[in-house]
Amino acid sequence: MSFVRHPRGLGRRVSLLLSALPSSVLPALCSSASGACTLLNERGGPVTERNLSTSVEVDHISKLQTARSCSSQRAIRGEREFSALVVEEPAVQTHEESWASTEAAVVASPTTEDRNSSHSFATTSKTLISQLATRQHLPEEPMVSDMLVDTHGRRHNYLRISLTERCNLRCKYCMPAEGVELTAAPKLLAENEIMRIARLFVAEGVNKIRLTGGEPTVRSNIEDICAQLSCLPGLKHLAITTNGLVLARKLPRLQAAGVNQLNISLDTLVPAKFELLTRRKGHGKVLQAIETALELGYNPVKVNVVVMRNFNDDELIDFVEMTRFKPINVRFIEFMPFDGNVWSSKKLVSYIEMLSTLREKYPSLSRLRDHPSDTAKNFRVDGFEGTVSFITSMTNSFCGGCNRLRLMADGNFKVCLFGPAEVSLRDAIRSGVDDEGLKEIIGDAVKRKKAAHAGMFDLAKTQNRPMIHIGG
Numbered sequence: 001m002s003f004v005r006h007p008r009g010l011g012r013r014v015s016l017l018l019s020a021l022p023s024s025v026l027p028a029l030c031s032s033a034s035g036a037c038t039l040l041n042e043r044g045g046p047v048t049e050r051n052l053s054t055s056v057e058v059d060h061i062s063k064l065q066t067a068r069s070c071s072s073q074r075a076i077r078g079e080r081e082f083s084a085l086v087v088e089e090p091a092v093q094t095h096e097e098s099w100a101s102t103e104a105a106v107v108a109s110p111t112t113e114d115r116n117s118s119h120s121f122a123t124t125s126k127t128l129i130s131q132l133a134t135r136q137h138l139p140e141e142p143m144v145s146d147m148l149v150d151t152h153g154r155r156h157n158y159l160r161i162s163l164t165e166r167c168n169l170r171c172k173y174c175m176p177a178e179g180v181e182l183t184a185a186p187k188l189l190a191e192n193e194i195m196r197i198a199r200l201f202v203a204e205g206v207n208k209i210r211l212t213g214g215e216p217t218v219r220s221n222i223e224d225i226c227a228q229l230s231c232l233p234g235l236k237h238l239a240i241t242t243n244g245l246v247l248a249r250k251l252p253r254l255q256a257a258g259v260n261q262l263n264i265s266l267d268t269l270v271p272a273k274f275e276l277l278t279r280r281k282g283h284g285k286v287l288q289a290i291e292t293a294l295e296l297g298y299n300p301v302k303v304n305v306v307v308m309r310n311f312n313d314d315e316l317i318d319f320v321e322m323t324r325f326k327p328i329n330v331r332f333i334e335f336m337p338f339d340g341n342v343w344s345s346k347k348l349v350s351y352i353e354m355l356s357t358l359r360e361k362y363p364s365l366s367r368l369r370d371h372p373s374d375t376a377k378n379f380r381v382d383g384f385e386g387t388v389s390f391i392t393s394m395t396n397s398f399c400g401g402c403n404r405l406r407l408m409a410d411g412n413f414k415v416c417l418f419g420p421a422e423v424s425l426r427d428a429i430r431s432g433v434d435d436e437g438l439k440e441i442i443g444d445a446v447k448r449k450k451a452a453h454a455g456m457f458d459l460a461k462t463q464n465r466p467m468i469h470i471g472g
Contacts, residue, residue: 141155142155142157142207143205144156144204145204147204147442148405149446150446150447150449151449152449152451154400154401154402155205156206156402156446157205157208157403158209158373158403158404158405159198159206159209159210159405159406160210160212160405160406160407161198161211161212161406162211162212162213162214162216162407162408162409163194163211163213163216163222163225163409164213164214164216164218164409165180165188166213166214166215166218166219167213167214167215167218167243168215168218168243168245168246168280168282169243169278169279169280170278171243171267171277171279172277172278172279173277173335183409183410187410187411187426188409188410188411189407189409189410189411189426191221191225193411193426193429195225195228197407197425197429197438198229199232200438200439201405202232202233202234202235203234204439205234206234206235207235207236207237208235208236208237208238208239209235209237209238209239210240210241210261210263211225211238211239211240211241212240213241214409215242215245216241216242217240217242217245217246217247218246222254223250224257226238226254226257226259227257227258230257230259231258237260238258238261239260239263240254240259240261240262240263241263241265242262242263243265243278243286244265244286244290245282245285245289247264247292247293248285248288248289248292251292252296255296261302262301262302263303263304264286264289264293264301264304265286265304265305265306266287266290266303266304267304267305267306267312268311268312269315269318269319270315271283271284273312274286277311290328294327299327300327300386300387301326302328302331303319303328303330303331304331304333305330305331305333306335307332307335307349308347308349309347309348309349310347313354316332316354316358317357317361319332320358320361320381320384323380323385323386323387324381324384324385325385326385326386327385327386328386329387329388329389330386330387330388331376331389331390331391332388332389332390332391333390334348334349334350334351334390334391334394335347335348335349335394336393350392350394350395351377351390351392351395351396352395354390355379355390364381364382364383365379365380365381366379366380366382367379368380373401373402375391376390376391397452399451399452400451400452402416404417408422411424411425411426411427411429412426413425413442413445415445415448416450419450421445421448423441423445425438428441
């Protein structure tokens, strides 16, 4: 099995930076006892004064050109990876951009004044190298097999598995008023089939699995499934997205079974509006589930809020207040179109509009650094313990950094939430296809994944299953 990964470690970068420095500045850099030279060489070992000097004196010009070339390539790759995250606000410098600009500053030719004063250049460089030595490592691109890399270079290390189409609520944005036709039980994936598929994905590089539905907690054997999944070698994160209705009593067992991340859906803080939206009672039970999760140490507890105009857009500030004293991450989600949910652009409250509303109340609301594959744009109000995020699928898509794949309860495999294309892994398994055959089917589907989904008005006209079938 061949894995795909770029060498992006700190040692390699620092080695290139140091090799570009004039040899005259190295004694000044290494004479200090400040620890500025406690660095890594290109092979990951400690950099000493001796091998620093040697690495600079040998082929200095060639290495300088290499450093500049790497910086240019990183800038190009960074532009591609982060293009989907650009918004109309002061930009947050990405890891790639930060490194590229830092390297450019170091490898730039010194001025005449600098050449005449190695002490001046050494002083500046010493500060810079010291900062580089203590800088947090860049987030590494996921190590995945070729099966999970699409034709646009995206690496998929995150699998969402829908355990059931059944739900104990009837949310209007998830299903039509008349309900949906559920798949017959024999056509749903059995526990052993779920585990076979999950085991294959994890072996190929998936390190995060999220269980969804329907409502995943209504599946009677969810604890057993979680316990088996959490034992898969290489799986780091086992998450659940839930409406929270029965979570308070089930969560201790789920936590013991290995669930280490939680998303709880709560679209309103007003009980009457909750019943109007979900067509069921239970608002207090969801609030209790959030408190139980906090008591059990989940940090953060993520609260999903689908924002709809003239329904709950007047509650944005109330939700942000939940983050003042508690490690809650409130995630405002733009209303998305699916079959039967009567989507309309008039109901859509855009990310920019929500952000503007919140900044009037909280001027200190500031952008946090996002991971390249984050679906959310993350913020924090100064002094608040929790955070606020925006899922901007409609007005500012994040397709360029997508690392997610979906397995539906009926065994259909879906590479894009909004794409209608599906392939049945259930039928392949039940027809006797071995793991190598499954990998070929999955790999072919991943390779067909498009660069981006359609615009929101085209999505509204695209045939796609109800969200309860796809998995939230």
